[in-house]
Amino acid sequence: xxxxxxxxxxxxxxxxxxxxxxxxxxxxxxxxxxxxxxxxxxxxxxxxxxxxxxxxxxxxxxxxxxxxxxxxxxxxxxxxxxxxxxxxxxxxxxxxxxxxxxxxxxxxxxxxxxxxxxxxxxxxxxxxxxxxxxxxxxxxxxxxxxxxxxxxxxxxxxxxxxxxxxxxxxxxxxxxxxxxxxxxxxxxxxxxxxxxxxxxxxxxxxxxxxxxxxxxxxxxxxxxxxxxxxxxxxxxxxxxxxxxxxxxxxxxxxxxxxxxxxxxxxxxxxxxxxxxxxxxxxxxxxxxxxxxxxxxxxxxxxxxxxxxxxxxxxxxxxxxxxxxxxxxxxxxxxxxxxxxxxxxxxxxxxxxxxxxxxxxxxxxxxxxxxxxxxxxxxxxxxxxxxxxxxxxxxxxxxxxxxx
Numbered sequence: 001x002x003x004x005x006x007x008x009x010x011x012x013x014x015x016x017x018x019x020x021x022x023x024x025x026x027x028x029x030x031x032x033x034x035x036x037x038x039x040x041x042x043x044x045x046x047x048x049x050x051x052x053x054x055x056x057x058x059x060x061x062x063x064x065x066x067x068x069x070x071x072x073x074x075x076x077x078x079x080x081x082x083x084x085x086x087x088x089x090x091x092x093x094x095x096x097x098x099x100x101x102x103x104x105x106x107x108x109x110x111x112x113x114x115x116x117x118x119x120x121x122x123x124x125x126x127x128x129x130x131x132x133x134x135x136x137x138x139x140x141x142x143x144x145x146x147x148x149x150x151x152x153x154x155x156x157x158x159x160x161x162x163x164x165x166x167x168x169x170x171x172x173x174x175x176x177x178x179x180x181x182x183x184x185x186x187x188x189x190x191x192x193x194x195x196x197x198x199x200x201x202x203x204x205x206x207x208x209x210x211x212x213x214x215x216x217x218x219x220x221x222x223x224x225x226x227x228x229x230x231x232x233x234x235x236x237x238x239x240x241x242x243x244x245x246x247x248x249x250x251x252x253x254x255x256x257x258x259x260x261x262x263x264x265x266x267x268x269x270x271x272x273x274x275x276x277x278x279x280x281x282x283x284x285x286x287x288x289x290x291x292x293x294x295x296x297x298x299x300x301x302x303x304x305x306x307x308x309x310x311x312x313x314x315x316x317x318x319x320x321x322x323x324x325x326x327x328x329x330x331x332x333x334x335x336x337x338x339x340x341x342x343x344x345x346x347x348x349x350x351x352x353x354x355x356x357x358x359x360x361x362x363x364x365x366x367x368x369x370x371x372x373x374x375x376x377x378x379x380x381x382x383x384x385x386x387x388x389x390x391x392x393x394x395x396x397x398x399x400x401x402x403x
Contacts, residue, residue, distance in 0.1 A: 054172025
């Protein structure tokens with residue numbers, strides 16, 4: 001820990017490589033503690049109504065477990081099935097020696113001021129682990145909730161799918177209705193062991209003046225599969241994230257999917273990077289972006305280090321009401337025998353498509369909405385029906401932001 005402390009202190013003023021700079025001193029790092037809830041029905045009706053927009057079901061229908069952190073306090077952490085562990089990370093670090101084998105082992109504490117801040121002023125976060133051979137069929141849900149105006153919430157999450165296990169997660173990040181601004185810094189480290197499967201779906205539903213700085217790194221071993229889905233369709237001031245995954249075992253697979261809507265005044269610098277480091281590895285990055293007045297930088301990078309790998313990158317954007325979309329696809333082949341491809345397109349809705357749908361009886365607004373919804377529909381192989389339903393619902397709820 002001393003080594004981590006020293007590195008973090010050296011990086012506490014280090015600017016991030018991408019995205020606008022953030023003055024950390026302008027946000028509060030303390031908040032009043034919230035009571036732990038053994039029964040989610042004890043949540044206020046306002047909180048329950050709000051977090052459901054980020055895919056969190058307080059009735060826990062078709063859910064394997066729940067984690068909720070409000071401001072700086074973990075208010076619920078409970079597994080409902082065998083073979084699944086859900087532990088607040090501070091508790092896990094104090095209780096279990098094995099957690100040290102994963103904590104800050106993929107992400108670097110000195111990457112920038114945000115990783116440093118997350119370590120030096122850690123509030124909490126979670127350790128969610130599927131034990132060897134466990135098949136966690138229904139999704140685990142996690143919610144990182146901010147109810148205090150101007151708060152800087154710092155979390156660190158470890159997600160571990162042990163050998164031959166299967167784990168599905170939906171995580172919702174949300175602000176209370178009265179919160180207008182704040183800063184969320186989230187460190188996530190993903191471990192997909194041999195022949196394991198992990199799907200992770202993140203839905204962001206922040207306030208219009210929120211600054212958001214996730215830092216995520218994953219590792220996939222032999223025969224493992226990692227599906228990483230990101231949805232952000234609500235107004236937010238600034239998001240910068242560049243999740244990275246390393247495919248280190250034969251036949252490992254990673255797929256990144258993102259759906260983004262940039263509203264007026266919004267700055268999004270979002271992407272994904274996958275290193276294919278072992279034979280027969282496969283990777284795919286697909287991004288759908290819509291700007292109706294905001295600025296979106298959509299990055300994607302695939303790095304092929306060994307022969308026999310296959311990778312594809314696709315960035316598509318629609319500009320509806322002004323704004324900027326900057327697509328930056330990158331392919332890096334470091335040896336002979338790699339198979340890598342990319343597509344990138346930014347444009348507007350074709351008027352002939354609108355006219356055709358209007359000729360079938362739709363109004364102009366209905367025609368545009370139909371085209372936009374089709375644009376945002378992405379087939380994600382291997383995604384459980386419960387998570388697909390949450391993504392579809394997020395798209396439905398976004399209609400007024402898009403239009």
